[in-house]
Amino acid sequence: MAWQENEPPAVPVTTSPGTPGNSSSELPPPASPENIRILSSKDETGLKIIIGSGVELKGRLEESGNNLRYYFTGRSIEGNTIIRENIAGEILEVKAEQQGEDAVIYISIPANLKYRSASEEGGKKETITISNFITGIERKTFGSKGERIILKTVLPLDYSSEQQGTQMKIKLPFLLKGSAPSEYSFDSQLMQRLQLNESEVNGTQGMVLTIETKNPAKFAFGKSAEGNQLHILFVDQSDVQQLGSAIVIDPGHGGKETGTIGSWLKEKEPNLDISLKVAALLRQRGMEIVLTRDDDSYVSLEERADIANLYNARLFVSIHNNASQNNPAAQGSETHYYAPLDNPELFMQSAERCRLATCIQEQLVSKLRRVDRGVKTGPSSNFSVLRNTRMPSALAEVVFLSYPEEEQLLQQDYFRTLAAEAIADGITQYCGGSAEIKL
Numbered sequence: 001m002a003w004q005e006n007e008p009p010a011v012p013v014t015t016s017p018g019t020p021g022n023s024s025s026e027l028p029p030p031a032s033p034e035n036i037r038i039l040s041s042k043d044e045t046g047l048k049i050i051i052g053s054g055v056e057l058k059g060r061l062e063e064s065g066n067n068l069r070y071y072f073t074g075r076s077i078e079g080n081t082i083i084r085e086n087i088a089g090e091i092l093e094v095k096a097e098q099q100g101e102d103a104v105i106y107i108s109i110p111a112n113l114k115y116r117s118a119s120e121e122g123g124k125k126e127t128i129t130i131s132n133f134i135t136g137i138e139r140k141t142f143g144s145k146g147e148r149i150i151l152k153t154v155l156p157l158d159y160s161s162e163q164q165g166t167q168m169k170i171k172l173p174f175l176l177k178g179s180a181p182s183e184y185s186f187d188s189q190l191m192q193r194l195q196l197n198e199s200e201v202n203g204t205q206g207m208v209l210t211i212e213t214k215n216p217a218k219f220a221f222g223k224s225a226e227g228n229q230l231h232i233l234f235v236d237q238s239d240v241q242q243l244g245s246a247i248v249i250d251p252g253h254g255g256k257e258t259g260t261i262g263s264w265l266k267e268k269e270p271n272l273d274i275s276l277k278v279a280a281l282l283r284q285r286g287m288e289i290v291l292t293r294d295d296d297s298y299v300s301l302e303e304r305a306d307i308a309n310l311y312n313a314r315l316f317v318s319i320h321n322n323a324s325q326n327n328p329a330a331q332g333s334e335t336h337y338y339a340p341l342d343n344p345e346l347f348m349q350s351a352e353r354c355r356l357a358t359c360i361q362e363q364l365v366s367k368l369r370r371v372d373r374g375v376k377t378g379p380s381s382n383f384s385v386l387r388n389t390r391m392p393s394a395l396a397e398v399v400f401l402s403y404p405e406e407e408q409l410l411q412q413d414y415f416r417t418l419a420a421e422a423i424a425d426g427i428t429q430y431c432g433g434s435a436e437i438k439l
Helices: 268-284 301-310 350-368 404-410 413-430
Strands: 036-043 046-053 060-064 067-072 082-087 090-099 102-108 115-120 125-130 132-142 146-153 160-164 167-173 191-201 204-213 217-223 229-236 247-251 289-291 315-322 333-336 372-376 393-400
Touching: 036 082, 036 090, 036 102, 046 082, 046 090, 132 191, 160 217, 167 191, 167 217, 167 229, 204 229, 217 350, 247 268, 247 301, 268 289, 268 315, 268 413, 301 315, 315 350, 315 413, 333 350, 350 372, 350 393, 350 413, 393 404, 393 413, 404 413
Parallel strands: 247 289, 247 315, 315 393, 333 372
Antiparallel strands: 036 046, 046 125, 060 067, 067 102, 082 090, 090 102, 115 125, 132 146, 146 229, 160 167, 167 204, 191 204, 217 229, 333 393
């Protein structure tokens, strides 16, 4: 089990494109078909307020600016009666109340927001959609020449990107321009210009943000935890560190640091054995391998990262076995990487770190056939050896020593060999080679 030492507080972020917001837009059926329910949900198309029933609503709407009032004669409210949504510091409020035998729903939408309403499902559902739009574009720098563009929106956004030469296009479906300027000019050694244009994106109206650089650049993208900020980081391609050829394998724990102690094993023992087997396999494949320890010796967390950094290694893989004090049934394999948005130097490697962890995880699951606990990142992956290494790095938790069946498997040489083959094959796959040699 990996240890986290002297960790700084981490800001949770999401770093992969996808549908923001995870609220369901399906109203549960009312106890009586005549009853009315309300619900809010968010997705890339905007914030939706949904009024629904089991039969046609047949309501009457009164509008005054961004204030809406729906009247439903002879109908009853069921379930939630108040919804409040914070949108860029403004509160959208929905209140449903019973007035005698009638249901009344009040919707107060902040004045700066645009909305549209639509009747759906044969009049059984009324949907009020608050469109997403840009509230601002901010530019920051990092390091000596690194650039960070922050695109801010009122709601979570979706995006895709396409790079051609010195031009990067970020496509933003369902997004309105708002009051944002169409063109930005910055005093930058790298950025030539930044433009914002309305355009069709994936068959729907949206925006395209174009960044033109003076020289070829490497880009990385990530969204804030709330999903309504897109961070675009880029550096001159010529400034990207050219890594060496060495691959550093790090057997977790050692010496006085036993790691997790099971009924029969100390974690440091299978960690070392699996690591030595990984090193042997990769050397047979012609790779230059450095081990942070090759015997039962103590190596500090700082030293492990220092070794990799001194070698200017191509990549770093730390090998551990897991444990859970709170859940004795926890089992399976997982692999970690760490590339937080608030650490630009690491975040610029987010794609490489994620791919390395994914290659290793897929091979572990395929060969060991244990529970797939997935590739993990974020605060739970803020391990010292991942935080302090300057090259693509990953940490594999092979299986759980705290789960008796998996501890028994770890006592078997064939199982440790399978684990080593999986990790070696994952590394080989990441490096673009083929896995042919086995122990």
